[in-house]
Amino acid sequence: MAKNGTAFDFKLFKRLLTFTRPYRGTFAFVAFAAVGLSVAGLLGPIFLKNTIDLGMLPKDYALMVFYISLIISALVLEVIFQFSFIYYANWLGQTVIRDLRLQLFGKMMRFKMSYFDKSAVGRLTTRTVNDIQTIASIFSEGLFTIASDLLKMLVIAGYMLYESWQLALISFSILPVLLYATRVFQRAMKSAFEDVRNQVANLNTFVQERITGMKIVQIFVREKTEYDTFVKINQEHKRAWIRTVWYNSIFFPIAEISGSVALGLIVWYGGMNVMPAGVIDDSGLTLGLITAFVQLSQMLFRPLRMIADKFNTLQMGMVAANRVFGILDTQANLPDTGLQAPKEISGNIEFSKVHFGYNPKEPVIRDISFSVPAGQTIALVGATGAGKSTIINLLSRFYEIDQGQITIDGISIKEYTLAGLRQHIAVVLQDVFLFADTILNNITLGDPNISEAMVIEAAKEIGVHDFISSLPGGYHYNVKERGSTLSSGQRQLIAFLRAFVSRPSVLILDEATSSVDSYSEELIQNATDRITQGRTSIVIAHRLATIQKADQILVMEAGKIVERGRHSELIKKSEGHYKGLYEVQFMNASASATH
Numbered sequence: 001m002a003k004n005g006t007a008f009d010f011k012l013f014k015r016l017l018t019f020t021r022p023y024r025g026t027f028a029f030v031a032f033a034a035v036g037l038s039v040a041g042l043l044g045p046i047f048l049k050n051t052i053d054l055g056m057l058p059k060d061y062a063l064m065v066f067y068i069s070l071i072i073s074a075l076v077l078e079v080i081f082q083f084s085f086i087y088y089a090n091w092l093g094q095t096v097i098r099d100l101r102l103q104l105f106g107k108m109m110r111f112k113m114s115y116f117d118k119s120a121v122g123r124l125t126t127r128t129v130n131d132i133q134t135i136a137s138i139f140s141e142g143l144f145t146i147a148s149d150l151l152k153m154l155v156i157a158g159y160m161l162y163e164s165w166q167l168a169l170i171s172f173s174i175l176p177v178l179l180y181a182t183r184v185f186q187r188a189m190k191s192a193f194e195d196v197r198n199q200v201a202n203l204n205t206f207v208q209e210r211i212t213g214m215k216i217v218q219i220f221v222r223e224k225t226e227y228d229t230f231v232k233i234n235q236e237h238k239r240a241w242i243r244t245v246w247y248n249s250i251f252f253p254i255a256e257i258s259g260s261v262a263l264g265l266i267v268w269y270g271g272m273n274v275m276p277a278g279v280i281d282d283s284g285l286t287l288g289l290i291t292a293f294v295q296l297s298q299m300l301f302r303p304l305r306m307i308a309d310k311f312n313t314l315q316m317g318m319v320a321a322n323r324v325f326g327i328l329d330t331q332a333n334l335p336d337t338g339l340q341a342p343k344e345i346s347g348n349i350e351f352s353k354v355h356f357g358y359n360p361k362e363p364v365i366r367d368i369s370f371s372v373p374a375g376q377t378i379a380l381v382g383a384t385g386a387g388k389s390t391i392i393n394l395l396s397r398f399y400e401i402d403q404g405q406i407t408i409d410g411i412s413i414k415e416y417t418l419a420g421l422r423q424h425i426a427v428v429l430q431d432v433f434l435f436a437d438t439i440l441n442n443i444t445l446g447d448p449n450i451s452e453a454m455v456i457e458a459a460k461e462i463g464v465h466d467f468i469s470s471l472p473g474g475y476h477y478n479v480k481e482r483g484s485t486l487s488s489g490q491r492q493l494i495a496f497l498r499a500f501v502s503r504p505s506v507l508i509l510d511e512a513t514s515s516v517d518s519y520s521e522e523l524i525q526n527a528t529d530r531i532t533q534g535r536t537s538i539v540i541a542h543r544l545a546t547i548q549k550a551d552q553i554l555v556m557e558a559g560k561i562v563e564r565g566r567h568s569e570l571i572k573k574s575e576g577h578y579k580g581l582y583e584v585q586f587m588n589a590s591a592s593a594t595h
Contacts, residue, residue, distance in 0.1 A: 009318060016138065016321050019096045026092050033085040034148035038155050040081050041299065043074035045292040046159070052288030085148065086140075093139030100324065101132045107328055113398040114358065115332035122205025127327055130200060131320035138321070142314030149303035149310070156300050163289060170269055171297045174262040178255060178304055185251040186311050192244045193316045197323065199237040206233050244312070259301035266293050334397060334418065341420030345409050346374040347505040347536030349395070354404035356394055364390050366559045368404075372552070374505075377537040379547035381581060382556035388540045390559075392508045395538070396425055408506070426504035432491040434483030439468060440475040442483075443498045450501055458501040462527040464493045489524070496527040507537045544582050553578065 020027050047070045055064025105128060160168040210217060210226055217226055270290035349372040357363040365387050372378045380388040393399050395406060397413055406413050413421055434442050444450040452475060459465040467490065471477040483491045499507060509528065529549075532539070541547050548567040555563035555570070555577045563570060563577050570578035 009322070012318060012321060012325065015325065016096075016135070016318075019099055020092065020139075022099075023092055023095060026088055026095075030085060030088045030092060030144050031147070033081050033088065034144055034151060036081040037078065037085055037148055038152040040074055040078035041152055042155050042159060044071055044078070045295045045299070047071045047074060048295065049286075049288040049292035052291055053286045054288075057287065085144065089144045090136075090140040093136035096139060097132045097136045100135065101128060104128055104132065104324060104327060107330075107333075110334070110336075111330075111332045112334045112400070113393065115330070117358070120205045120209075122208040123201045124327075125208065126201045126204045127324055130204070131197070131323050134320035135317050135324065137313045138317035142310050142317055145310045146314065153300055153303050156296050160293065160296055160300070164285060164293070166273075167266055167270065167285070167290075167293045170265045171262050171293070171300060173265070174258045174301075175304075178258045178301070181251060181254050181258075182304065182311075185247060186315070188247045189244060189312050190315050190319075192240070192247060193312070193319045195240040196244060196316070197319050199233075199240040202233055203237050206230060248312075255301070255304070259298065262297050262301065263294060266290070266297055334400065335414075336418045338414055338416045338418070338420070340411055340416045345424050345505045347424075348372070348374045348407075348409050349506065349536060349538075350407045350410075351391070352405045352407070354394065354406060355402045356390060356399065357402065358399070360402065363402075364559050365394070365401075368559075368561060370552075370554055370561065370564070372536055372538065374409075374536055375534055376551040377532050377539060377549070379539045379541065379550035379553045380556060381541065381544060381547065381553060381578065386556040387559040388556055389510055392427065392510055392538060392540070395506075395508070396422060396427065423502075424505040425508065426499035426502050426506070427508045427510065428492070428495045428499050429510050432483065432488075432495040434479050434486070434491060434494065436478070436481040438473075438476045438478055439471070439494060442479065442494060443475075443501055445498070447502075455497070455501055459497055462496060462500055462530045463523060464497055464527065467493060467523070468497075492524055493527065496524065496531060500527070500531040505535060507532060507535055509537065509539045509541070544578075555581075 047067050051064055051067040051071065054060065055067055108124065108128070157168070157172070160171060206229070210230075217223060267290070270285050270293065273285050351368050351370050354365055354368040355363060356365040368387075368391065370378070380391060382388055390399075394401055395413070397418060408416070408421070408424075440452055440455060443455050455475065456465060459468055468475055468477075479485050479491075479494075483494070486494070509532075528539075539547055539550060544567075547553060550567065552564060553567060553570060554561050557577060563573070570576055571582060573579055
């Protein structure tokens with residue numbers, strides 16, 4: 001990747017251009033339009049020179065009208081080329097970033113969970129939306145515009161040398177100063193735009209997190225603290241942008257003064273050596289030629305000033321591309337090399353000497369071994385941090401185990417394709433995530449194989465149809481962002497239905513009955529009994545009363561299984577961990593009932 005201070009990263013730029021290969025025809029047409037624009041722009045001053053020297057001064061009005069008509073035709077031609085250039089350059093830019101955004105989002109969809117554990121959501125959002133949109137400007141305002149302007153400058157310079165090398169050299173005498181200033185400007189803006197993108201990402205991350213966690217902010221009266229922090233971040237964002245404004249405010253006056261000096265020198269030298277009116281000599285300067293040079297010098301310096309401005313845009317796009325490719329080059333995908341994708345599985349699960357840690361130096365799971373026969377229900381209990389949720393993360397292959405083996409139906413889960421594995425597993429989490437969409441779409445998740453009739457039938461089976469029907473619009477009720485219009489119990493019921501309608505072979509319930517009201521808990525318990533019937537189920541619960549029917553209960557502590565058995569067996573162990581947990585909950589429940 002490019003380092004700060006380097007003006008341009010051609011390797012990165014070449015990589016970006018590979019995204020234009022499917023649109024070679026459009027790319028070539030834009031290049032043709034750029035050439036046409038350069039030539040058409042030169043025709044105006046040429047025809048103006050002839051209008052003055054051959055028509056106006058000799059008072060040949062017919063010839064003057066002829067050249068004026070040519071000037072108008074050249075302007076029309078320039079407008080046509082300019083329209084084609086602007087439209088198709090922008091079309092190409094938007095098409096490229098569409099493809100790039102799809103590739104980036106598809107890449108992130110396949111990242112393992114550990115990547116998201118370490119990455120701020122706001123930064124990923126910035127990369128996917130803001131940065132990629134900035135890349136579009138490379139094509140619409142940067143690359144082709146710079147190429148067009150450079151071509152126009154070369155054509156103009158060549159013509160100026162052809163017509164009068166003296167006036168041309170006077171015009172070119174300012175170029176070294178302007179080129180040096182442009183070079184320094186480009187280097188400075190590269191560093192400045194890197195800072196701008198960092199501050200934009202910081203701002204997005206902060207705002208997104210605080211809006212998402214606004215309830216916590218207000219509950220703990222942190223409004224002033226968070227506002228003060230935002231003031232500092234916002235100030236840094238402003239400082240980064242002011243830095244770019246500072247460089248612009250220095251460069252553009254220098255460029256403007258340089259152009260004015262060149263114009264003055266042309267008028268001074270031309271005025272001293274102009275031929276008498278009506279006299280045209282190859283060795284002299286005519287009034288028409290001087291007028292054309294005045295116009296040509298402006299056309300020569302204006303693209304140079306614009307190139308610097310467009311190079312800003314190009315630099316900002318390259319910085320954004322650097323960040324986007326940084327994600328595309330990240331190797332955070334789970335190896336999806338399995339070949340097994342059975343349409344049906346029985347659901348025999350076995351963990352054998354499994355070790356795992358989110359940080360390799362800090363194991364969370366130690367030597368875990370257990371089996372769940374198909375159709376049975378196993379319950380995991382234990383204190384927070386004991387490793388219960390980690391087990392379901394490993395079963396779904398959100399993370400890779402460090403040692404041991406996990407099998408389903410005697411086949412290692414690594415031998416299944418990720419899709420082939422996960423399509424047979426349904427999970428209901430404690431913190432239910434709902435999209436800002438209808439209840440129906442949140443249940444089907446866009447699966448065309450699940451019809452509304454199937455959803456209604458499934459809802460009736462587990463007893464949640466009446467609840468959904470009571471909402472405005474029923475199954476087409478929009479739950480808003482994260483299901484904010486529903487209670488936690490209602491969100492849990494929708495999550496149960498989402499799991500049930502997919503008819504999984506393996507069902508995982510992670511704290512699915514915690515933090516809900518008694519009415520919702522009764523519905524959830526009925527739904528649990530229904531959807532666990534006849535399928536392999538793993539239930540994680542703090543409320544031990546909800547798992548007494550489990551075929552096997554595993555008691556976990558510090559990443560190990562310390563007890564296992566049925567409720568009736570474990571409750572009889574006088575010094576058992578399970579009995580201790582059960583008695584504490586029973587006493588707490590009794591105390592709450594008394595109060």
